[in-house]
Amino acid sequence: xxxxxxxxxxxxxxxxxxxxxxxxxxxxxxxxxxxxxxxxxxxxxxxxxxxxxxxxxxxxxxxxxxxxxxxxxxxxxx
Amino acid sequence: xxxxxxxxxxxxxxxxxxxxxxxxxxxxxxxxxxxxxxxxxxxxxxxxxxxxxxxxxxxxxxxxxxxxxxxxxxxxxxxxxxxxxxxxxxxxxxxxxxxxxxxxxxxxxxxxxxxxxxxxxxxxxxxxxxxxxxxxxxxxxxxxxxxxxxxxxxxxxxxxxxxxxxxxxxxxxxxxxxxxxxxxxxxxxxxxxxxxxxxxx
Ligand SMILES: [Zn+2]
Numbered sequence: 001x002x003x004x005x006x007x008x009x010x011x012x013x014x015x016x017x018x019x020x021x022x023x024x025x026x027x028x029x030x031x032x033x034x035x036x037x038x039x040x041x042x043x044x045x046x047x048x049x050x051x052x053x054x055x056x057x058x059x060x061x062x063x064x065x066x067x068x069x070x071x072x073x074x075x076x077x078x
Numbered sequence: 079x080x081x082x083x084x085x086x087x088x089x090x091x092x093x094x095x096x097x098x099x100x101x102x103x104x105x106x107x108x109x110x111x112x113x114x115x116x117x118x119x120x121x122x123x124x125x126x127x128x129x130x131x132x133x134x135x136x137x138x139x140x141x142x143x144x145x146x147x148x149x150x151x152x153x154x155x156x157x158x159x160x161x162x163x164x165x166x167x168x169x170x171x172x173x174x175x176x177x178x179x180x181x182x183x184x185x186x187x188x189x190x191x192x193x194x195x196x197x198x199x200x201x202x203x204x205x206x207x208x209x210x211x212x213x214x215x216x217x218x219x220x221x222x223x224x225x226x227x228x229x230x231x232x233x234x235x236x237x238x239x240x241x242x243x244x245x246x247x248x249x250x251x252x253x254x255x256x257x258x259x260x261x262x263x264x265x266x267x268x269x270x271x272x273x274x275x276x277x278x279x
Contacts, residue, residue: 003192007183011259017240035184038197039266045199046266050219050234053212055112062125063107069129070103073136074096 001029006036014044079105088148091139099139103132106149110156116231117160119220127163131156146245153238154246157228164224176223177260182267198273205276218268222261229254230261 006029012018013026030037079087084105090098107128114127134155142151184193205211219227219235232243233254244254 004183008179008259011262012255015240017255033192035192035195038195039184041197041199042195042270043262043266045202046262046269047234049202049206049211049215049269050230050265051237052206053215053235055109056115058108058111058128059121062111062121062128065125066103066107066128066132067100070100070132070136073133074099077094077136 001025003029003033003036006030006033007039010040010043011047014040014047084148088139088142088144091136092142099136103135106152107132110152113153113156113231113236114160116216116219116235117224117228118163123163127156127159130159134159147242150238150242150245153232153236153242157232157246160228161224177226177264179260179263182260182263196270196273196277198270201273201276202269205273214269214272215265218265219261221268222264226257226261226264229257230265233258234262 006013006026009018009022009026013023018026030040084102087098087102087105091102110131111124111128114124114131115121118124118127131152135152138155142148184195186193202211205214219230222230228247229243229249232238232246233240238246240251240254240258243249243258244251247254249257
């Protein structure tokens, strides 16, 4: 397995989507390849960091406007 | 919301119960707004997307038969609304041609030596504690083309599976995985640049 082969499958690797056979091949490559180890660690970290991004809460006036639009729509439906 | 309550609400909504519809909207409006805001970065557009999503939900909830999860079904409407907000220009490349892996792969040195790759995963934790990292990440995510960005947001930010994301975007699972990988590699590269600058200063 070359660095390029590994690079292509790294997201599947960090997501645990590859067969055990391919995972072992990747691990064997990484034992002798520092750049690939660092790349894999930082790619995994990137995905983890996304999961921890804070979301913008809905402003009360936006929720109120939404409710207004929906109530109008629902009352027309009847 | 516990699944059995949600199921009851959905059934009541399908039967035309307005109070149930309103409660269903209330339980999802915050999440959909956060998603819309992240996708379009504009309060006016996010508000439109939010209204379009829930109007769409009300219009078609009778057709929801529970073959997919309700969240998946709702996010499909929301995703469509987000992507409709930014129509692709005639000369923009297709998403499959953008961010090619060949361009994103770290280059070997001119002498054929392996590229030097810094492991900044520990730095990231410290930067996160200092509250600096989120803004850097959001900016990097915003530089992705929308069709690639939405995959990263659904998978890594919202936490949906590849299968659910594929269903929402009407893509194949391999297409989702390919876009996700390119998106992550791109954001990773942007963060590497940030940490490199941090180390220098
Ligand atoms: Zn390697």
